[in-house]
Amino acid sequence: MLRTTTEGMAASLGGADSISLKPFDIAYKKDDEFSRRISRNIQVILKEESAFDKVIDPAAGSYYIENLTNSIAEAAWKLFQEIETEGGIINVIIPGKLKNAIEESCRKRDMDIATRKYILLGTNQYPNINETMIDKISITDKDESPGLKTYRGAMAFEELRLATEKYAQKNGRPKVFLLKVGNITMRQARAGFATNFFGCAGYEILDNTGFTTVEEGVKAAMDAKSDLIVICSSDEEYATLGVEAVKLTKAQNANTLFVVAGNPTEHIDALNAAGADGYIHIRTNVLETLTQYNDKLLK
Numbered sequence: 001m002l003r004t005t006t007e008g009m010a011a012s013l014g015g016a017d018s019i020s021l022k023p024f025d026i027a028y029k030k031d032d033e034f035s036r037r038i039s040r041n042i043q044v045i046l047k048e049e050s051a052f053d054k055v056i057d058p059a060a061g062s063y064y065i066e067n068l069t070n071s072i073a074e075a076a077w078k079l080f081q082e083i084e085t086e087g088g089i090i091n092v093i094i095p096g097k098l099k100n101a102i103e104e105s106c107r108k109r110d111m112d113i114a115t116r117k118y119i120l121l122g123t124n125q126y127p128n129i130n131e132t133m134i135d136k137i138s139i140t141d142k143d144e145s146p147g148l149k150t151y152r153g154a155m156a157f158e159e160l161r162l163a164t165e166k167y168a169q170k171n172g173r174p175k176v177f178l179l180k181v182g183n184i185t186m187r188q189a190r191a192g193f194a195t196n197f198f199g200c201a202g203y204e205i206l207d208n209t210g211f212t213t214v215e216e217g218v219k220a221a222m223d224a225k226s227d228l229i230v231i232c233s234s235d236e237e238y239a240t241l242g243v244e245a246v247k248l249t250k251a252q253n254a255n256t257l258f259v260v261a262g263n264p265t266e267h268i269d270a271l272n273a274a275g276a277d278g279y280i281h282i283r284t285n286v287l288e289t290l291t292q293y294n295d296k297l298l299k
Contacts, residue, residue: 029138114287123154129199134165164202167298173204174297177226179217180210182233190232190261201290218248228257235264246274
């Protein structure tokens with residue numbers, strides 16, 4: 001609802017001649033009386049409470065919006081000129097050039113979402129880990145038309161979450177244990193990163209205050225019957241604490257996945273030799289990596 005309100009406000013600020021706001025729930029089920037009422041009321045709020053109909057140009061004088069508008073206009077004008085050099089819009093549509101350009105733009109957006117260069121709040125960053133949707137979804141039809149497909153950037157991450165939910169109905173959610181040890185600042189920061197990372201797949205995150213020794217942490221992880229352990233510490237300490245933790249984990253249960261939060265390039269060979277299964281950091285392709293872990297854990 002907040003997103004739809006923002007979209008309606010943006011359209012009004014941009015000078016749209018007509019605005020139609022769709023109900024917030026149409027992505028996963030048939031809209032109902034409540035969602036239709038909210039959709040109508042958003043427009044009433046923008047008019048009656050925000051008084052957007054009383055001002056000719058609400059954004060006038062805003063450097064940020066004016067600069068952004070100018071950038072969009074310049075990029076759009078460049079595209080128009082390129083189309084004209086091709087002989088006009090028909091000559092671009094018929095051979096499929098326009099369709100290919102749009103699909104290429106979608107692929108780039110997908111990659112940006114997968115690597116979190118582009119943030120979808122609640123989807124690929126800061127997810128609500130305890131949210132469930134599988135029992136609320138009633139629309140499952142896929143677009144099989146030969147033309148442009150209906151596109152939503154969140155779909156790939158949503159499929160990951162739904163796969164986890166389906167698995168959890170019979171087996172419970174995969175458990176991710178945060179093994180926090182060593183440098184307090186770094187372990188807290190990396191624990192937060194790992195929570196957001198694996199939360200995007202809907203895994204259960206087992207947090208704690210941290211451990212004074214690796215042995216304590218690994219024992220706690222094993223007692224919790226964790227499916228995956230993420231060690232959260234500093235790069236320097238991974239050379240000792242990280243290697244020790246991997247060896248202890250694999251010695252007690254070789255099937256437990258062991259992941260390092262960070263990219264300790266100087267110690268990766270030693271960690272790999274000890275049995276580390278992977279690494280997560282800001283340059284990781286989140287979607288691709290979580291898909292791989294889903295394949296391993298949802299069996």
